[in-house]
Amino acid sequence: MLQIEEVEFAYGGSQAVAGCSFDVPDRKVTGLIGPNGAGKSTLMEIIAGGLTPSSGRIVFDGTEIQGLGRIRVARLGIIRTFQTPRELTRLPVMENLVFAAPNQIGERPLQSLFRRGRWAAQERELRLKAESLLEWVGLTKLREEPAGSLSGGQRRLLEIARAMMAEPKLLLLDEPSAGVFPAVRKLIAERIREMVERGITVLVVAHNMAFLSDVADDVVVMAQGKVLRRGTLSEVRADESVVAAYLGGGHVGGTS
């Protein structure tokens, strides 16, 4: 699905991502972990098109996508959530969802004026779909509330529903379980598994090991901008070099 090949990126002198390569297999949840400053978020940003790597390739479904920019990457079907939820604060929850749907006819200025019938029909369908997604994440009652008034956990759920609304092929989740209660975390994990059953590929950055063991098929460990280890969560946790990287935050010999 997604191949990351020797990606490098430097931030003001320091090498945030230093020759990082791994695959994200189709219809699987791949976890991305590593100590703070390992380059996980930077890598996510690069995949999402927000940053252009200084070298290396990112191949999605056979096309190179590095440096395409957010918009074109999103249109290829790569949708992301944000480390701190970024809902559209003053828009109601419902609008936050419907907005995300791709290929809306009424989004073009002229079509919005002169093709009312066509976009109105599409809009009805999108609202039904949004309605069922709201139910899926348990936010139905908050439909008309401005998204800015939601709590942290509700925002995470809204982000997941919004990402689903966009009909992604590959979903990039950045810390979807950070700062929420265990019960909500379980719910989020369950929803992510359901997405995979629907044929979506997921790459998820997370710190919480319980959460990862619930969702991830496979884990990639990053340290110092490189891939340190790859395997199932239990394999990885047993690996000494990974433990050392977490404890020392630093210099570990072998990369894989």
Place this chain on the structure above:
Amino acid sequence: MLYFIADLLALGAINAIMAVGLNLQYGQAGILNFTYYTFVAIGAYVGAVTTMGHPPVPASEETFILQWSLPWPVALLLAGVVAGVLGLFMVLVVIRRLRSDYLAIVTVSLGFIVWDLITNYVPLFNGANGLFNVPYILNGATASEITYTLEVFGVAMVVLAVCVWVVRSIFRSPYGRVLRAIREDDVVAASFGKATTSSRVWAFVLGCVMAGLAGALLVFYVNAWNPQGFLAEESFILMAAIVIGGPGNYWGAVLGTFVFVELLSEIERYLPNFGNGALVGAGRAVLIGIVLIVVIRFRPDGLIPERWLRWYRVPAGGGQGGPAGFQSPGAPRRRLGWPRVGQRGEI
């Protein structure tokens, strides 16, 4: 008194066109354009210079170009088009790279450049003196003052109706939603594949077209064009009116404009002339500034907030539900350990 009301109505309708246009730019698309009046001025200039024929007063020292004597509806449309094209040019230069505050500086700077050119380049614009004897439209040359005022009011209302229709349609359409999404967070909008640049460019250009139309109507009404009437200050008063009225919706904008641009300037005429003449104008400006800051402080969404209007009125019916509904393979209605759905601030 009757004339006073008619004058108020005519100017009110023209100002409302500007308000609707600026509101599309600021309220919907979130583009801070501090030089909106420059586009009004351009529209006014085009409207004036294309309708003017040979100098009606042979002895006048006016110098101006074209002398096309176009019929006024054509001139009106031309004014809108020219303002729109210049808006397009300006927005294409700046919008891609700039943060909102840089954009504000650039718009003001561009406004000053245009103003500098207009006041100093005499052959084309007749410098700071402006243009006089712009032809009346309709039967204005023969009609009484009050009839003419009402006629202009009528024309302005038609133009206003078209502009409101456009803005309202955008407001309620998915395009309006994309604009609001960009306004809230352009990174999110881009992350969902929305055309952030072209959406904003369109909104900006449409707003400028409306400015041009309003400018042309204004010049038809007052029959003269003078760069002194189009200072940065006017742009700001208009902007203040919109922020006070409620930037998220067009009624707030129209209301704000009517109260602040209209009434305040009219009242000024009828106030007893205490102190020196400048005092009243200054007092008005201070008042506008204070009201603006107080409103932003205590009612940040303006007097009529966005939420008061329903965005979508998608007609019901058709009876085709089903296929688009998203059902997860599990049991979606089971709320697994989900504490207190619907309560805010708990989770």
Place this chain on the structure above:
Amino acid sequence: MNQLAEAVGFGLVDAAVIALAAVGLSLQVSVTNFINFAYGDFMSFGAYVTYAANAAGLNFFPSVAVGAAGTGLLGVVSNWVVFRPLMRRKSRTLILLICTVGLSFIVQNVIVMIWGPNAEHYSVTVGNALHLGPFLFTPGDLILIGVAFTLLLALHLFMQNTKFGTALRATSNNDDLAQACGIDTGRVVMWTWAISGMLCAVAGVGLALETNSLRPTTGFNELFVVFGAIILGGIGRVYGAMLGALVIGILTEISAMFISPVYSGALAFTVVIVVLLLRPQGLLPGRGRSA
């Protein structure tokens, strides 16, 4: 050649005034993270307070001190009344920007209400112009340059060597972090408004002296030149602002030799826009802010 040197000389005087204002504004922008459209009117306000103190019988230099103190106070008060509540609410830059324009309206027109719309003059003589090498300066010009240089040097030493200066630089880099480190950022912001107000008052006085007239719009009209300087230097970068001031000052004076001076404003704006489009981070290399 001689003409060119003279133009450079005039440019230096311009630059001294612009630099004071640009550094003051840059300081404020670096800490508060929004651009202040009322800054030009703060300049006028300082110049008018100085004028009033001078007219009331005070000597000129003490009057300038009064004007500076008054404008510093104005900055602190407007922060307290207008901006602090909005900053606490995490208002968007757009809203703060509009508020600064509202403030500009208020200050400018309060000046009109108090002192009237007509031009005033300081009752000081700047002395006869004298040649200094290739340059042509009046003693007033020299004093102006000297004062500007001294103030900026003092500011530099203050920023580098005092505890408060360190706190200020920390706040401008990252105010959340600074707060977490126990810096009272509210107090830093307040003093920033005070210092930037004082600098801009002196700049306003210099401007009025240089053009030999003081109107309520004097400061506002100069504002965009000041913007030009801080954009050239990179917004929020204090030393960059000094460089930008020098470039803008000399550029406008030299350009006046070749094209009609009525277009020199337009030229300055054009330069600003081009720089903003090509190098939005300013002329100096690097992204880091210096304070």
